[in-house]
Amino acid sequence: MAFTLSIPRKRISASPGQIVTALIIALFLAVFLLIPTGTVIYTAFTEKGTGALTAINFIDFFNTELFRRSFFNSVYVAGMSVVWATVIALPLAVLTTRFDFRGSMIIQTLGFIPLIMPPFVGAVAMQLLFGRNGTVNLLLNDWFGFRIPFMEGLNGVIFVQSLHYFPFILINLSASLRNIDRSMEEAAQNLGSSGFRLFRRIVFPLAMPGYLAGASLVFVKVFDDLATPLLLNVKDMLAPQAYLRVTSVGLTDPMGYVIAVILIVVSIFAMWLSAVAMRGKDYSTVQRGGGGLTKRKLTKRESLVAYATVGFILLLVLSPHIGLLLLSFATVWSYSPLPDGYTVAHYTRVFGESSLYIKNTLIYVSLAGLIDVIVGSAIAYLVLRTKLIGRRWLDWAATSALAIPGVVLGIGYLRTFYNIPLPDGTPLATLWVMLVLALAIRRLPYALRACYAALQQVSISLEEAAENLGATKQRTIRRIVLPLMTGGLLAGFVTSFATAAVELSATLMLIQSNSDAPIAYGLYVFMQSPAGRGPGAALGVIAVILVGLCTFLSHYVIERRQKTLGAAK
Template identity: 30%
Template sequence: MIQRKRKPEVWSWIGYAILALYVIALVYPLLNLLRHSVYSPETGFSFRNFQKFFSTKYYTVTLLNSLKVTVATTAVTLLIGAPLAYFFSFYRIRGQKVLNILIILSSMSAPFIGAYSWILLLGRNGIVTNFIKGFIPSFSVDIYGFSGILLVLSLQLYPLVFLYVSGALKNIDNSLMEAAQNLCCTGLNRFFKVVMPLVAPTLLASGLLVFMRALADFGTPMLIGEGYRTFPVLIYTEFMSEVGGDEGFAAAISVMAVVITAVFFLTQKFASNKLSFTMSAMNSVTQKNLSGVRAVLVHIFAYIVVGLSIVPQCFVIYTSFLKTKGLIFIDGYWLGSYETAFSKLGSSIQNTFIIAGTALVVIILAAVLIAYLTVRRKNAVSNSIDLISMIAYIIPGSVLGIAMLMCFNRPPLAISGGYLIMVLALVVRRLPYTIRSSTAILQQIPVTIEEASISLGSSKMKTFFFITIPMMANGIISGAILSWVTMITELSTSIILYTGRTKTLTVSIYTEVIRGNYGVAAALSTILTVLTVLSLLIFMRISKTKNVTM
């Protein structure tokens, strides 16, 4: 009897389609970037671009600067975020709910807005600087260069460590803390000898995320660096130079950036696997009241850290209502900056909604399908999709922007300069967030529910749409809102891919700051902050949580 060859089912075709799209949108641009770094029609195959980089001190110093900034930022955020999470988890702190919300808000704003606001506060003509000079004429503070970048990135990124570690501390069983206390291991001794080893994998994960974000940040060093060159700025200037950028050299630098992030990512994964263990909190840690000097010190630490991280946004909102003429703020209040923002730059607000909104629809659809494939339909194709989707997680935004622009600026895929390439870049970069949340909630849904539906005569696709997706709704929406927040605050990719008609809100803020239109920049930043706050409130309402994990 001749057996008919089994036809691929619909989920197989969906898997092939998603894999093909990833190959076109991500793998092909990265391979093309690699090709440009080692090959040109004039010279053929050579490593001259890499030789040029490592033989010129100007470029090697840039690499060292980036590593110095990222390592220092990672260390500072761990030193701030981990103790703060410990205090919030183990002790009752006055105003803790409000502080939690402020920490989340400070983590979601664009870092370059923090850089801009600190210039207004502590710059050479800053409000705080001029105030102190009234009492101490010789007063000066170096807010520019390495110290300024470190300040901005540390205050922007420590919430990531705080949120990660807070989640891990909830899984610690209180009996371990009680056992440590019975053995006279309390206070700082318990923190370093008991708590830190238990959350070590989480510290590594959060440290890696901080490292990658700090390494990939473009706006902060561009605004406040003042000659302190970092990798993303170098990539941008080499590729977008007004006197004719060197694509091959920019590609070589981009390849090195990808290699650096990949090495740190794999190192973190290896270390986490070595340190990982399962822990279930049968008896969760309970918060205790503090008293005496310890209570004062803990409250001072918490209030100062959270205050410093939220001050930039508050000050930007305040300055958006001040009368201004370019770089100069004059006495009085008005809404002129908002009028200019909506009349002359209203299209950038509209573009933000159109581009990010379109990308969000694609992300939700793709994340649901990918999550189902990787959890319920494990095979070589779904495993490949899972692996490729995480590649975008470690690629700096400027690198992805350059890779796409070099790849899609000529037939048959000439889409550069339009909305499509902007949407595609956001989808590729932010899809992993929604995939993770969708996968996590799908793993909690018993497969027997779907089997029961199918056994009652429902088709597989009908079961998926009417049974599985509704049960995944909270995870899908939570991940989608986080993707939305990161998309509307995206700068490093947009600054490379945008044109006059696809200018987004973050690009407009950045260009207005560069031009010295501080009032308009503050108004646009306030609009962006309001959008972020509303998104987070929706997220917390839907997910019924006060914490956000990235």
């Protein structure tokens, strides 16, 4: 008796238009993400002069004392920033989730505010408040006769970065604490565990996935940051060294590319390590939705201590915003706890002389956001609505931009496109449109996830019904799918817009002319001199307001979308 095994042949289940769209997106990602990044990696392994593949550049890197020190300084700063960010975030997360704490929503909201200010913007304000001759140290010296080196060298970078990035831990840890199964805590209490022992042995280990997710983000963000160390005049770290090697020695120097590769490898390793730490452990709950921790009421004494702790932490994390606002109105602020006088001249100067920065920023980030929404929605549609072979690779390639630091992408663009001249001889890499493309690539993962989530909420039966009534695929997408995705598309655009508006790493690498510079570049230039810090602070306040409005609009759109969907159900 003979048996025949029928093996179905794979078919490309997609229309010609969808295939063409996928090819265009693949070409876009290849040219503006994969090739520049691959060029950086290839150059790092190429011997200068001969072009032969070699590992000697990495050997030279670790044999050079400056580079070794820069590597260990970067790891140290990133690690200590995680530690201090945890010290700040943990009390806020625990108090607002484990206890019946009045004002917990306000605290969570205020705790998110630091993220809307880039760390390099608040670095100068932090120096005025916590520097050797800043407000706090002047008062400590007058009252007690000593100073604390808050902002000295690496301490300053750690201090600024911890205050800026701790919300990543706060948000993720709070979410994990809320989802812990109540029955597990009750079982531990029945066995005699309580207080700090209960938290240390049961509660915090169960919240570990959220904590590690936030901690790994903090580590990667701090490790890759370029602007904050430069503004604080700390140059013996990896990102500043990559920037300085390329801008001072030149594009032919292999060390800049070696450092760029190390930045990529360490970033990926940190994310991988956080995943490995979770492997083989079970954090699942037995109740639907987790059940949540039992909230305990605070006694009067506990309430007093809790509110004092929260007040101190919030005052600390909001100090960069307070300092920046004071500096933007200050006439003179030097060797005194507060400014000598106040003026609006800095804002007048900014709107008069620096309006070009604002206009350029609006143009660049609007174009970048538009590109992200178009590419993100196209990738989401190809992944969720077609059976096109290789569609998942588009998603993975676009998401991989998260692991590429801005300074690395900037170096890659310079290396790849600088030797491609326009008809007038201008290098392609120096055009402002290249910055727009770099910003779009850097923020594409955020817009992609928003578009992906929006399309998941659109039932495919609506498209099938439209097509059954005679509508073409293009008309169905235009008249049915896109209108239903409007909330997600707008949220993706606003998220991309807000985060790209203060991107500095790629900006510093690609901007060649002051006339093409955006706000982030203007802030960096202003903050380089004492005379420019007042106008720079004013420009920083404008940037914070711009990003804050975009963040608020994004949350508003998402909440309104959720309410609309809820009402429809």
